[in-house]
Amino acid sequence: MTSAASDWAALELCLRSASVALLLVLAALLLTDFRKALSGRLAAAFALGSAAHAVTASIGAGPPVSDWHAPLIALSTGDIVVFWLFTRALFDDAFQLRWWHGLIWAAVVAYSFVSCMWIAPAGHARIAIIMVNSLTLVFVALAVAQTIGSWSADLVERRRRVRVFIVAASALYGGMNALLQIAYAGSRVTVEWANLVNAAVLTAIVAAITWAMVRVDGADLFTVPAEAVVPTKPAAAEEAADRKLVDALMRLMADERIYRHDNVTIGALATRLKIPEYRLRRLINQRLGYRNFNVFLNNHRIEEAKAALADPSQAEVPVITIAMDAGFQSLGPFNRAFKATTGVTPTEYRKLKASAV
Structure with a gap:
């Protein structure tokens, strides 16, 4: 490994570590303060899945997938389903989880695990990567469609922009990562610059989302259905x-x-x-x-x-x-x-x- 490549790898590791740290803290705060709200619980699950992604994401060739690495990759892949469900809960206070939502998540996770352990090692790495990341693009599209269809119904002005920013930023990164994965699927070399850019964008987006969430009242962002809304007394x-x-x-x-x-x-x-x-x-x-x-x-x-x-x-x-x-x-x-x-x-x-x- 050259000196430049070593520097890039060190910087990438720092960026990944920062993303993981922020996401774990964010998940802990969400579970502490908003576990009663479905959107809050899904946001925490999405943060944990994103942390798994930050640990495992790699564009181009990498080391063989180990037994402990494959489950993290599978959970990272399943996080796109959690993102879609989080988007639905965020913009629809009446949304409820159904059994088939869990079935979809389990199917995506299982397929990713099978791809890591058997399909890719059998010489079909390119097909496995393209299939998994095509699924990601489908769920990103569903999340964006949900946001566009539901955004106008939200009446709380101060949270509307934050909600859209969270979804748009997450969808932008998810789509970018999936397209890079597809573009370099089956590459025989590790694409250092792409991994560095990927890690940098992820860290920037995680930091921006964390900052945006700090600036808005969490009780507005993650509405607890049981809480009554008290009309404001006009001047x-x-x-x-x-x-x-x-x-x-x-x-x-x-x-x-x-x-x-x-x-x-x-x-x-x-x-x-x-x-x-x-x-x-x-x-x-x-x-x-x-x-x-x-x-x-x-x-x-x-x-x-x-x-x-x-x-x-x-x-x-x-x-x-x-x-x-x-x-x-x-x-x-x-x-x-x-x-x-x-x-x-x-x-x-x-x-x-x-x-x-």
Whole structure:
């Protein structure tokens, strides 16, 4: 090894060590402060998986994978699934883990382990690397799509930018690393400059995410569902103007039932009220106590559905019809939202109201 290569290797080791140290501290803090929030637990798991990646990531040829190294590589690969789930939980307070999420994670981890232990040593290293990193690109794309689709519904301004930055920075690194891995798949030499750049970018992104998370209230970033949101009491000078806007908003909800419309957005609603979008976000969040625009809409939809389910004259109307009339696009999301709000399913709610008559 030349002197320059030795210096590069030493610098890379320092960068990797810094990343691992930051990620372990971050995971410990998240588990200590936000273990009750699903997004907090997933963030901690993502940090631990990223630490495994920082230890094992190597572009181009490297030493043969040892028995202790393979499990770390497998956990590192499975971390992209955790990243996708973390993104979903971060932007959707109602998101819940399902058994098949764990199955997807286990399948990705198992495939990575098999690739390390048997597929690559059998002379198929290039195929194994391309397959594993193609999976990474798929989950990065899913995470980005989730962010784009959910970002506008977040009503807490101070956390929206931080959430998007966390996802964008993580996705950028994950995509860059996967593309480098694919580009140098099967290379017979270790690409020192690529490994150094990879380690430097990872350290910079981990440090930036840690700094961004320190600057925002963690209780806003990782919402604990059980905690109620207390509306902010308006200042005297703002109260009259805000009250007029709230009244106008409630008229749109009650009289026009705008929540029934397909794909109603906060931007469209702001246009109807002739106010900037940021002001409507602040109004719904700080004056009405909602953190998410979709939750605000769904509460109105569920109130209409509750009235219909309790109405004896609609006893024969199918639940799916009531759900669609209220503005839900399908039965599954309606059932989940209804039970989360009332504690019972729509059918159970209808029976309870019928028996109380």
